[in-house]
Amino acid sequence: MDIFDWLSMLGGLALFLYGMHLMGDGLSKASGGRLERILEKLTNSPIKAVLVGAGVTAVIQSSSATTVMVVGFVNSGIMKLGQAVGIIMGANVGTTITSWLLGLTGIDSGSVLVNLLKPTSFSPVLAIIGVVLLMFSKKDSHKNAASILIGFAILMFGMDTMSGAVKPLREVPEFTSILTRFSNPILGMLAGLVLTAVIQSSSASVGILQALCATGAVSYGAAIPIIMGQNIGTCVTAMISGIGASKNAKRAALVHLYFNLIGTILFMVGFYAINAIVPFGFMTEAADGFGIAFVHSVFNIAATLVLLPFSKLLVKLACLTIKDEDKPVVLAEYEQAFQLLDTRFLDTPGVAVEQSRNVAESMAKLAQESMTLAMGLLDTYDEERAARVVALEDEVDKFEDVLGSYLVKLSSRELSLADSHVVNNLLHSISDLERISDHARNVKESAEEIFNKGLRFSEEAVVELGTFRRAVNDILGVTTQSFLEEDLQLAEQVEPMEEVIDGLNLEIRQRHVKRLREGRCTIELGFVLADLCNDLERVSDHCSNIALCLLQENSDMQDAHAYVSDLKADGNKNFDKRVEQYRKQYRL
DSSP states (O other), X not given: OOHHHHHHHHHHHHHHHHHHHHHHHHHHHHHTTHHHHHHHHSOSSHHHHHHHHHHHHHHHTOHHHHHHHHHHHHHHTSXXXXXXXXXXXXXXXXXXXXXXXXXXXXXXXXXXXHHTTSHHHHHHHHHHHHHHHHHHOOOHHHHHHHHHHHHHHHHHHHHHXXXXXXXXXXXXXXXXXXXXXXXXXXXXXXXXXXXXXXXXXXXXXXXXXXXXXXXXXXXXXXXHHHHHHHHHHTHHHHHXXXXXXXXXXXXXXXXXXXXHHHHHHHHHHHHHHHHHHSOOGGGGSBOOHHHHHHHHHHHHHHHHHHHXXXXXXXXXXXXXXXXXXXXXXXXXXXXXXXXXXXXXXXXXXXXXXXXXXXXXXXXXXXHHHHHHHHHHTTTSOOHHHHHHHHHHHHHHHHHHHHHHXXXXXXXXXXXXXXXXXXXXXXXXXXXXXXXXXXHHHHHHHXXXXXXXXXXXXXXXXXXXXXXXXXHHHHHHHHHHXXXXXXXXXXXHHHHHHHHHHHHHHHHHHHHHHHHHHTTSSOHHHHHHHHHHHHHHHXXXXXXXXXXXXXXXXXXXXXXXXXXXXXXXXXXXXXXXXXXXXXXXXXXX
């Protein structure tokens, strides 16, 4: 090989790795947060867990990514360690799909139909389709499909370039002698382990081995130990991911390591014991791409079949390695929610967006609870409930800080257009939720002032405030429910309610001024009433903002202000009908 062959090989390797990254990234974006729902819900039995792990890995083309996600789920507490075992095993099976795809580069036949299966025949067509979609389509789904097609084409082109560049090595005695040393099982395993640990992808390292097979100098005797080592080396990514995680998350990473380690030991002992008694003739034959894919698949499927019945023992082994502390740490409710915001998910943005939404839903429930409790204090003031309002406001503040920081980090990643909208709208919504809890604290302080000073509103003011509070309680309930369930029909009810609440605020203030002139109310009570009305009206404004964000996220709405203007424009019968309905419902 001359310098140009080496450059071709390195360039092919670079394209191969980039193509794999681009294709996996496109597949991950296309699947979005559905990956989380699939992994979380379909793991109630070991067999289902294996099938789900294999399926998800086949989709995103990375067992490392699947395992890291599982470590994150276990760390967050949304998946039990026992559920994770099956997914980890399935991930090892799913990753073999890549090696079968890469084996297509070795097709060589005089048949036109057979040659059409060769990547050099069809990948240019995929690349053209991908580029056309990328350049001329504005749909996010089309752009994701383009990334998948272009990534696959680059991957296959890089593989073909590598294979062509290393072919001259078959004439180099030094290269052949190195591969002969890899026929030693221990050295071969170490070589595969180190290569995979460095590039952190078993699919990529298997692809490199398949490219080397183009030289014709790689025998099955040399390839098999390397493949075994590659399966152990792929555990490095999960082990790194487990650093700084919870004990169960570290155990999940260890289960991945133990599964591959035990499976490799059993396979190697059994295989070479049989080979010593009845020598396998194929060991000295030159390996090809499909042969490598076959060995890779047989090992992972066999290891899964053998070790799946002993999955509980793998969990026990991991628990014995990392023992529990004598006193378990009890986390506050909001701290448990924060565990969902695992930084591991940032590498799979669709999952991170889904986790962020889950945390925002917890925040919405706390904000609603704080306002409901605060308004209840106006009827009967209670120190314990008042303290709960303050505690809730502090918790909601922490939610905004932690979730807001996480969303900012997430927004810097490569997001799909839909996920980008979700992140932006969540950032706006959590700000409104935090303000609702602030107003709840203000209402609590007004209730405290009324109680401490022995103030009493007139009967008319009590009735008016009761109606106002009922309207605010209802709009808050509708807003929270629509946010939790992503119910657009409920979200559309918020703006008409907010319009009516604005009218209530104005009318109550006018009635108070009238009573003040007639001497039936005091200035001191007037200040308290004004503060209460201001806080309650502002809550409805924030509810409107949250509902608009939800509607904007799930429609082609570009400008929320324009949307509100159109709603309130003359002639919008549906909006006017709803406003009139709520006016009758909350008539003073």
